[in-house]
Amino acid sequence: MAEVKLTNLTKAYGAATVIPDLDLTIRNGSFTVLVGPSGCGKSTLLRMIAGLEEVTAGSITIGGEDVTNMQPSERGIAMVFQSYALYPHMSVRQNIGFGLKLAKLPKEEIAKRVEEAAEILQLGKYLEYKPKQLSGGQRQRVAIGRSIVRKPKVFLFDEPLSNLDAALRAQMRVELAELHSQLDATMVYVTHDQVEAMTMADQIVIMKDGVIQQKGRPMELYNNPQNPFVAGFIGSPKMNLIKGGVAIARSASILGIRPEHIDVSPDAGEWKGRLRYVEHLGSDTVAYVDGEDTGSITVRLNGEVAIDAGETVFMTPRAGNIHLFHPDGQVERA
Ligand code: ADP
Ligand code: MG
Secondary structure (H helix, E strand, O other), X not given: XXXXXXXXXXXXXXXXXEEEEEEEEEOOOOEEEEEOOOOOOHHHHHHHHHOOOOOOEEEEEEOOEEOOOOOHHHOOEEXXXXXXXXXXXXXXXXXXXXXXXXXXXXXXXXXXXHHHHHHHOOOHHHOOOOHHHOOHHHHHHHXXXXXXXXXXXXXXXXXXXXXXXXXXXXXXXXXXXXXXXXXXXXXXXXXXXXXXHXXXXXXXXXXXXXXXXXXXXXXXXXXXXXXXXXXXXXXXXXXXEEOOHHHHOOOOOEEEEOXXXXXXXXOXXXXXXXXXXXXXXXXXXXXXXXXXXXXXXXXXXXXXXXXOOOOEEEEEEOOOOOEEEOOOOOEEEO
């Protein structure tokens, strides 16, 4: 396993600069998630690490070795994509071992590695199955198996769960996190889904327009977002970002408060509003409020709360959970 280091990494397509100048260290054994909106340059960055995309400037090292100009096959990486093209006529065993066969490894070694990978991925029973006999999640595990048998220094994943339904995605998140701790591998994982980032990463890197907005542990980003973009990106429902009088009263340009950090009362509180719509989820009650001074606010209350659209409510942001974003870029908790 190995550390990945990107230094002054730049990518331009003609006149369009997609990644201006990026520095990032992914420590040995880390599960780093690159997250950001569609088009922000995540895949481009991952493909440069893989060697599938030329760099315009800067350098990449893997395990201390400069791989910037190396072929993908020389870098010791394995990549898993969203669309996992398995060979339909081959069995699971043949699909997983195919790369090793091409690399002309001895038969016994291939068999051993395939069986180890199948064991880790709980595919042991399915080794003689064809892909069409498998579920979507099992197929994605076969694709991951193909990368495991190569014993790469670094695993690269590009939105591998995007094609799966919500329940399966949730299950695969847990499986991938467990796989990471089992293999003790360095993994770089690209997604636009902040939930995947929050649940799997030990380091989240949030990107916008090819620029890193913030990096850190999931709860660091949740608790201390450095700018309104990060504040709005991490957390669901999204943090309320309030402009105007309420923010100006505290000398800030934007006041941020998460839906789960607002208390609601029928008769007294800091901000008055009218319930526009209420979602009763059982575990939570999510209220959308038109605030007199705040504009639209989302509030998340624990459990079932008997409130309904049309009612007047008073909202109070909890002390210590208010994020003040100042015009000069300073951020403060209040
Ligand atoms: P993401 O994976 O974050 O959705 P990408 O890395 O795929 O984003 O793309 C980042 C930007 O680079 C986009 O604006 C995209 O249009 C542009 N881009 C990607 N590949 C090419 C290419 N081969 N030629 C020109 N522009 C490209
Ligand atoms: Mg992409």
